[in-house]
Amino acid sequence: MTGKPGKTPSDSKAADHHHLNGLSSGFGVYIHWPFCHKKCPYCDFNSHVRDEIDQSGFGQAIITELKTMADISGFHRRPLDSVFFGGGTPSLMEAEVVGHILKAIASLFSLSDDCEITLEANPTFLEAERLYAFHDQGINRLSLGIQSLKDDQLAFLGRQHSATEARTVLSKAQNIFPRVSADFIYALPDQELNEWQQQLSQILDLGCDHLSLYQLTLEQGTAFYSLAKRGRLTMLDDTMALDQFLLTQEMCQNRGLPAYEVSNHAKSGQESRHNLIYWRGGDWLGAGPGAIGRFWHQATGKRMETRARKDPDAWREDVNKQGHGLSHQHDEDAAEFASEAVMMGLRLREGIDLNLIETLAGPRSEWLNSDEVMHLCRHGLLALQEDCLTMTDDGKTVMNTVIGRILK
Ligand code: SF4
Structure with missing residues (x-):
């Protein structure tokens, strides 16, 4: 699915830059x-556990930072394709706080009825009680972190819900929201291909029009990472993980949910617009602790990256002092933009248009190793048609190596 071109009414040099694949790259807002x-134990997201949270205070600080981001980017009144509440666990937000933030977004930008407005949720009964209220406040897409349909796996992953709870909350969500996605994790230690095959078949029976299916990976700073370092956790071996990945591709494809990105599967038209903005090199503003934003800056015509401080209290203090909690504002140079466009775009089935990247990042000889591209095409890891470069299924299994070799 692709959003509308999302140009600002004032238009500018920057607004011509919103097409990387000959498709609209869109404009979104991310709230963390x-x-x-x-x-x-596996999570390296910016998430914190607190006994008490001043919800309205944090909500207000997010609104303040959003106003600053609208000023910095110059995107006032620009039509939005997507708003995404991520985290952390945004389903723990009071619905009223979500409503206030959406109201502020509607006053800063242009928020139409067909804007995709997603909220990430955990499928516990506690959070399920808020689903109607979230819908009433304007959320039209729910992304449920189910992770597994087996209780022993949920316990291993340290999740707060049971499989029965997840199924109940999912079907409730499907009755409330027009679009519901679910996340699952596979390639767990000792997981057998057979077991994942059976579970994936049950997952595909749940009737989701969008699935995010991730392999468990070890991330630095997590509890699993330290266990593995001490030899108390052994990850699934690469060959078995690869078999599960290939099986996943095949089963989802056969059931009408092909992968439009390495780990994301959707029925035609149900792709996440928000994620497509990231992968197609579109514009998004971030607000909240640790949020990242990237956009073509209206005034300079350069691509800017912003990163907010991760610690919630330090972030909020900065917002109160100076209107934002950014720790980093950076204009990307051509090579940085080209790397981002190649790394993100090759994750997509549609691939990248080298010609278009060239118009933004300068001659490809400066950022692409064309000999290596041809070499990897001959080995069936990449495919090049006209100027459209895509990663083959074989390429996806060694994606980081392929990208590392073709970028200068
Ligand atoms: S609920 Fe999600 S964000 Fe929070 S710790 Fe678990 S995986 Fe991380």
């Missing part, structure tokens, strides 16, 4: 809610 009930 950094709090969770409990830290999951």
Whole structure:
């Protein structure tokens, strides 16, 4: 799915830059809610556990930072394709706080009825009670972090819900929201191909029009990472993980949910517009602790990256002092933009248009190793048609190596 071109009424040099694949790259807002009930042992997201949270204070600080981001970017009144509440666990937000933030977004930008407005949720009964209220406040897409349909796996992953609870909350969500996505994690230690095959078949029976299916990976700073370092956790071996990945591709494809990105599967037209903005090199503003934004800056015509401080209290203090909690504002140079466009775009089935990247980042000889591209095409890891470069299924299994070799 692609959003509308999202140009600002004032138009500018920057607004011509919103097409990387000959498709609209779109404009979105990302809100980061950094709090969770409990830290999951595999998670390296910016999430914090607190006894008490001043919800309206944090909501107000997010609104203040959004106003600053609108000023910095010059995107006032620009039509939005997507708003995304991520985290952390945004389903722990009071619905009223979500409503206030959406109202502020509607007053700063242009928010139409067909804007995709997603909220990430955990499928516990506690959070399920708020689903109607979230819908009433304007959320039209729910992304549920189910992770597994088996209780022993949920316990291993440190999740707060049971499989039965997840199924109940999912079907409730499907009755309330027009679009519901679910996340699952596979390639767990000792997971057998057979077991994942059976579970994936049950997952595909749940009737989701969008699935994010991730392999468990070890991230620095997590509890699993320290366990693995001490030899108390052994990850699934690469060959078995690869078999599960390939099986996932095949089963989802056969059931009408092909991968439009390495880990994301959707029925036609149900792709996440928000994620497509990231992968197609579109513009998004971030607000909240640790939020990242990237956009073509209206005044300079350069691509800017912003990063907010991660610690919620330090972030909020900065917002109160200076209107934002950014720790980093950076104009990307051509090579940085080209790397971002190649790394993100090759994750997509549609691939990248080298010609278009060239118009933004300068001659490809400066950022692309064309000999290596041809070499990897001959080995079936990449495919080049006209100027459209895509990663083949074989390429996806060694994606980081392929990208590392073709970028200068
Ligand atoms: S609920 Fe999500 S964000 Fe929070 S700790 Fe677990 S995986 Fe991380």
